Amino acid sequence: MTNEELVAAIQAGNKDLMDQLWKQCYGFIKLQAARFLHRWDGSNHFELEDLTQQCYFGLCEACRTFMPGQASFC
Secondary structure, eight states: OOHHHHHHHHHTTOGGGHHHHHHHHHHHHHHHHHHHHHHHOTTOOOOHHHHHHHHHHHHHHHHHHOOTTTSOOO
16 A cells, blocks of 8 residues: 555544554654754754654654645655
């Protein structure tokens, strides 16, 4: 399934698909977290894995507010 199809199914109530969506988006999410750390965290207050795990909550919120047809997901 595409990310958009997974999000549509999750929005329709199939919350079990969040794990699959997370796995599909994980590489992109980890890359973005690493870029953030490289650019903004000169003080090393964050660990890459901690920030990546926190991104899960952002993924959940993005899933909740995504509007199909307006943009791609991830």
